[in-house]
Amino acid sequence: MDPVFLAELAINGALTGLLYSLFAIGLVLIYKASSVPNLAQGGLTMVGAYVVLALARDVGMPLWLAIPIAVAIMFGLGFGIERVALRRLAGRPVVMILMITLGLDIFLRGTTLAVWGGTSRSMELGVSYEPLFLGDILVSRIHLVGAFVAVMFFAAFLLFFRTRLGIKLRAIADDYMASWSVGISVERGIGLSWGLASVVAVSAGVIWGEIQGVDQALSLLLLKGLTVAVLGGLDSILGAIVAGIILGVVENVGADFLDPLVGGGSRELIVAAVLILTIMIRPHGLFGRHDIERV
Amino acid sequence: MSMEDQTVAEPILSMNSVEVLYDNVLLAIKGVSIEVPKGKMVALLGSNGAGKSTTLKAISGLLKAERGHISRGEIRFRGTAITEVLAQNRVEMGICHVIEGRRVFEHLTPDENLIAAAPLGMNRAALNAEKDRIYNYFPRLAERRNSLAGYLSGGEQQMLAIGRALVTQPDLLMLDEPSLGLAPFLVAEIFDMIKKINREEGLSVLLVEQNALAALEVVSDGYLIENGRVVMHDTAEALKANSDIQDFYLGGKEGSNFHNVKHYSRRKRWLS
Ligand SMILES: Nc1ncnc2c1ncn2[C@@H]1O[C@H](COP(=O)(O)OP(=O)(O)OP(=O)(O)O)[C@@H](O)[C@H]1O
Numbered sequence A: 001m002d003p004v005f006l007a008e009l010a011i012n013g014a015l016t017g018l019l020y021s022l023f024a025i026g027l028v029l030i031y032k033a034s035s036v037p038n039l040a041q042g043g044l045t046m047v048g049a050y051v052v053l054a055l056a057r058d059v060g061m062p063l064w065l066a067i068p069i070a071v072a073i074m075f076g077l078g079f080g081i082e083r084v085a086l087r088r089l090a091g092r093p094v095v096m097i098l099m100i101t102l103g104l105d106i107f108l109r110g111t112t113l114a115v116w117g118g119t120s121r122s123m124e125l126g127v128s129y130e131p132l133f134l135g136d137i138l139v140s141r142i143h144l145v146g147a148f149v150a151v152m153f154f155a156a157f158l159l160f161f162r163t164r165l166g167i168k169l170r171a172i173a174d175d176y177m178a179s180w181s182v183g184i185s186v187e188r189g190i191g192l193s194w195g196l197a198s199v200v201a202v203s204a205g206v207i208w209g210e211i212q213g214v215d216q217a218l219s220l221l222l223l224k225g226l227t228v229a230v231l232g233g234l235d236s237i238l239g240a241i242v243a244g245i246i247l248g249v250v251e252n253v254g255a256d257f258l259d260p261l262v263g264g265g266s267r268e269l270i271v272a273a274v275l276i277l278t279i280m281i282r283p284h285g286l287f288g289r290h291d292i293e294r295v
Numbered sequence B: 001m002s003m004e005d006q007t008v009a010e011p012i013l014s015m016n017s018v019e020v021l022y023d024n025v026l027l028a029i030k031g032v033s034i035e036v037p038k039g040k041m042v043a044l045l046g047s048n049g050a051g052k053s054t055t056l057k058a059i060s061g062l063l064k065a066e067r068g069h070i071s072r073g074e075i076r077f078r079g080t081a082i083t084e085v086l087a088q089n090r091v092e093m094g095i096c097h098v099i100e101g102r103r104v105f106e107h108l109t110p111d112e113n114l115i116a117a118a119p120l121g122m123n124r125a126a127l128n129a130e131k132d133r134i135y136n137y138f139p140r141l142a143e144r145r146n147s148l149a150g151y152l153s154g155g156e157q158q159m160l161a162i163g164r165a166l167v168t169q170p171d172l173l174m175l176d177e178p179s180l181g182l183a184p185f186l187v188a189e190i191f192d193m194i195k196k197i198n199r200e201e202g203l204s205v206l207l208v209e210q211n212a213l214a215a216l217e218v219v220s221d222g223y224l225i226e227n228g229r230v231v232m233h234d235t236a237e238a239l240k241a242n243s244d245i246q247d248f249y250l251g252g253k254e255g256s257n258f259h260n261v262k263h264y265s266r267r268k269r270w271l272s
């Protein structure tokens, strides 16, 4: 096969993969604090996109203003979800929290349908659709922008988890009871992680909304995002980045080989295979935390 | 005797006929009353399941996390009723509970464990001074300050759990079986250090132990709790001289808990 074409597939795959990572970072943040995969992350992403659109189109704000305001609103929403829905579940089996997140996803989808209807709206970020030439290789500008945003979030969270507040969040992820015992507010920590995940959701919503339009289908990003998070290890932000790149490349290159053989649709199969194989072969993912066993 | 000698120091903690229910049905302690005088070290002794940890959780407010609640009685800290106060606010008030089983934050380094426990309001200089203070008390920790706490030895983890509690600047430190699973020399080292902190900083300590022998060496008073009730309260000297407690030491050789006291006493009575 033509090496330039292969490189193009790989690079564009990696960029798309980083967009999955952007989504998956939100999942990781909540998993760290609550030990559940947040099934409403897709819903939050979709709502994030709708809120930006509402501010930009319906209210008429410029995007540079609409996005930060949407970030603030979504942070409040995430924080509020802990307050209203999750706090009373403290100490209950994790599966109950999982079900709450599923219910929340359905609720968010229903709400956007009721308020904004089901027709796809465009984000119109103003990023040019002229492909960019890197040497001989064609890349999409919006993917490049999204990948950059993902890497920035990665760096920001890497730093954040070294701050005193970040260390407290990691302590909560380690042991609720011990956290309470030294006066850490576990509840507020979980609220904060939901708030931050919702902020990440705005950025994923804006980028993906630009790529595929803003409608309820945005919430389906959960499937690929979850695959990336699981492959990365669910509680590792670095894992989300690396796994995103891997999934993106494997998906893009693999589909190019397989599609002619199976007649299309092999992308979904590749994603499913990655998810299932990860759980069977390496349940902690690439960078997931094992429980420490001292020898 | 002067007036001053007669006034007993106001207790920093007093617990009055406290009853605790788990899951609204299981009565774990049944009217426990204990006092910790300011600046003193007090032991709470008893066998497995006697209600020692439950008593500490009632005081620290951690009961709530285990679906337990105080169904009767009152707990006062420096004279203020705290029964309704949230656990995190009790830490701010100066009560810190080192929970059973040295639950350090395993995926954090000792340094980060200490930082995690520091109130966000504490400034950087104060935090560093605090870390130095802890590492001074426990020099072994200083050597391991940047490795993951999960990989520390049991003794080091216990030291870290205590150090982490000290960072919250408690006036009352409650320790739940710090000697569990540790070699005797380590127990002595840790208890000596707690005693030292008690002496130097006036820290009041409530020490839960099954290892009565070690505990009675460092405390001034002790309570013995059985089946959710206080069955004995005396000075450490008197408790050490008490035949039932002494029986425990003998029993300790066979099975090392207070259940054996009773069996042992009964058997002794039977034989004599
Ligand atoms: N979370 C809980 N839910 C229900 N019952 C509990 C809970 N924790 C303790 N109990 C019960 O309360 C009673 C007292 O337990 P507690 O843990 O206070 O004893 P303990 O004196 O600390 O014992 P040990 O020396 O084994 O730690 C026991 O009967 C125990 O089974």
Ligand SMILES: [Mg+2]
Pocket: B052, B053, B054, B100, B176
């Ligand atoms: Mg106990």
